């Protein structure tokens with residue numbers, strides 16, 4: 001299974017989907033750049049989420065809040081005081097780790113030194129780097145990136161890079177509600193970058209320090225929160241299934257009461273079976289009225305909602321589905337990656353690598369391939385390409401044998417390849433090859449757009 005991660009990381013690099021950032025300088029640990037195909041895939045993920053969460057709904061609107069917000073926001077939200085992970089250092093190699101991620105680690109009770117000799121050897125945590133079993137005491141490490149605004153580096157000018165997009169929706173709750181005359185229940189959705197100074201980033205783009213979130217805060221009447229929580233857990237799980245992720249690779253994991261975040265009454269993770277084990281893909285939380293109450297107190301502004309029908313005011317409860325764009329992208333790639341035996345033209349078989357991505361997500365929808373580079377074919381092939389490029393993301397490729405070009409498109413998940421050959425010049429027909437079935441349909445150029453419209457988003 002670990003091989004799958006290596007194979008995918010190498011495909012992503014080889015095809016310019018995702019690769020290490022600033023590599024000419026040796027890279028920057030945990031920073032990744034998305035190349036031409038990666039940006040398309042990422043944009044398709046964002047669009048699919050936006051379509052489901054905003055475009056197709058009457059009750060959810062969008063927002064794009066600033067990354068740098070008033071530092072008071074993070075005091076009110078509890079992030080300044082409490083957004084930290086337990087950090088330990090290996091006393092031998094001095095590498096640092098997030099203690100709760102070390103198998104077998106259990107934090108010593110406050111005021112008591114942990115007696116290592118009483119810990120069962122089988123479960124004793126060991127340094128993933130050197131194997132040593134002695135660590136420093138865990139200390140709280142705040143995950144927020146701090147910077148300065150303006151020319152003076154002093155405390156008064158401290159700002160943070162947001163560690164979640166959610167606070168934008170709370171701080172702007174009232175202005176969005178009033179300017180759009182929204183009635184509860186309603187939601188505010190946002191997609192944008194978040195930053196966390198993670199102690200142990202890793203597993204490719206699974207955990208990075210700069211990442212993108214897709215979050216939606218759904219404001220409901222207190223008392224209706226539990227029902228809406230169930231609703232959103234199911235909706236969000238279904239979203240991944242609808243986009244082709246295999247059900248067996250997904251599961252729901254409700255949080256135990258003692259692992260709940262400080263703001264949450266309930267939380268359930270949608271987990272995926274990654275090559276390194278089951279881990280969180282998306283989290284759904286019942287945040288109660290915690291955030292609005294805190295902002296009301298810290299800002300001194302009344303943030304209550306006026307329920308006109310019942311002539312009463314209240315602070316709404318909030319149900320939040322919070323997903324990561326990069327983490328979802330990793331899941332879509334892992335789940336779509338296949339290596340299969342495929343028939344060759346000469347009657348044998350060969351290995352083909354294919355990304356069986358959902359059509360909505362595929363970075364390129366159609367590739368146009370002239371059978372050869374011969375001059376007589378090029379103008380016709382270019383015309384076919386021009387016919388399609390305004391409607392879908394397309395690629396014109398005339399380099400190498402046709403078999404190799406099919407493989408190149410399979411490897412990045414292109415659902416259709418349209419081949420223009422010498423017969424096209426007389427019969428005005430092209431061949432359309434299907435990525436998954438590998439079947440080939442011959443059809444008139446005049447029917448091509450209609451044919452693809454039936455099959456592509």
Ligand code: ATP
Nearest residue numbers: 198206207208211213280281282283322323324327
């Ligand atoms: P963890 O416990 O793994 O640190 P979390 O529970 O703190 O994660 P949330 O605050 O619930 O994560 O964030 C919502 C979503 O944002 C996650 O499910 C994940 O998809 C994404 N996400 C969070 N942190 C990162 C990160 N460091 N890198 C990439 N994606 C992230």
